[in-house]
Amino acid sequence: SAVISQKPSRDICQRGTSLTIQCQVDSQVTMMFWYRQQPGQSLTLIATANQGSEATYESGFVIDKFPISRPNLTFSTLTVSNMSPEDSSIYLCSGSTTGGTEAFFGQGTRLTVV
């Protein structure tokens, strides 16, 4: 099974600023995903991080607000840009192999925007 290290684990940010979240996987995974969990809610997929190409965004999420990079099979970043208090959430990255029976998550980043 893969281990995903995500950082930072939490942060308090000023509105209007940006935060970049990093995820490092200890083994190669085919798929990497970024999720948002708003307070008291379930997980919502932001985008699929594609290696070496632009991420595939879900409806309601745009690249200008959530730019994503994935330079190789084991590393990805998510940036939350021009933050507002509505962006306060837990952000989680996930990795799995195509058709795999497991999907692993990082520890999550608890973001508070003030």
Place this chain on the structure above:
Amino acid sequence: AQKITQTQPGMFVQEKEAVTLDCTYDTSDPSYGLFWYKQPSSGEMIFLIYQGSYDQQNATEGRYSLNFQKARKSANLVISASQLGDSAMYFCAMRDLGGYNKLIFGAGTRLAVHP
């Protein structure tokens, strides 16, 4: 479109008793996977158990078992011998194995284990 439904916002169980958390799903894909995760207050997502749509037997992992009823499109999680540390949010999720492999999550069930 795929959909996961968890109809129990909260559940209570006495320590050492068994509890069933409900999950129903909807998909037109013949090949899919069903997952259960535990999320304690720390926020991490802990993988518990997986069931493939073609698996003939119900999945089991220690105290966790999955009651998979394909015709009813249900995948209920059974936790036996509940422990105080089982108090957490529990999420059911589904992934289609032929597409982008992304997970779709249910709303979750908050389980409280009482001593």
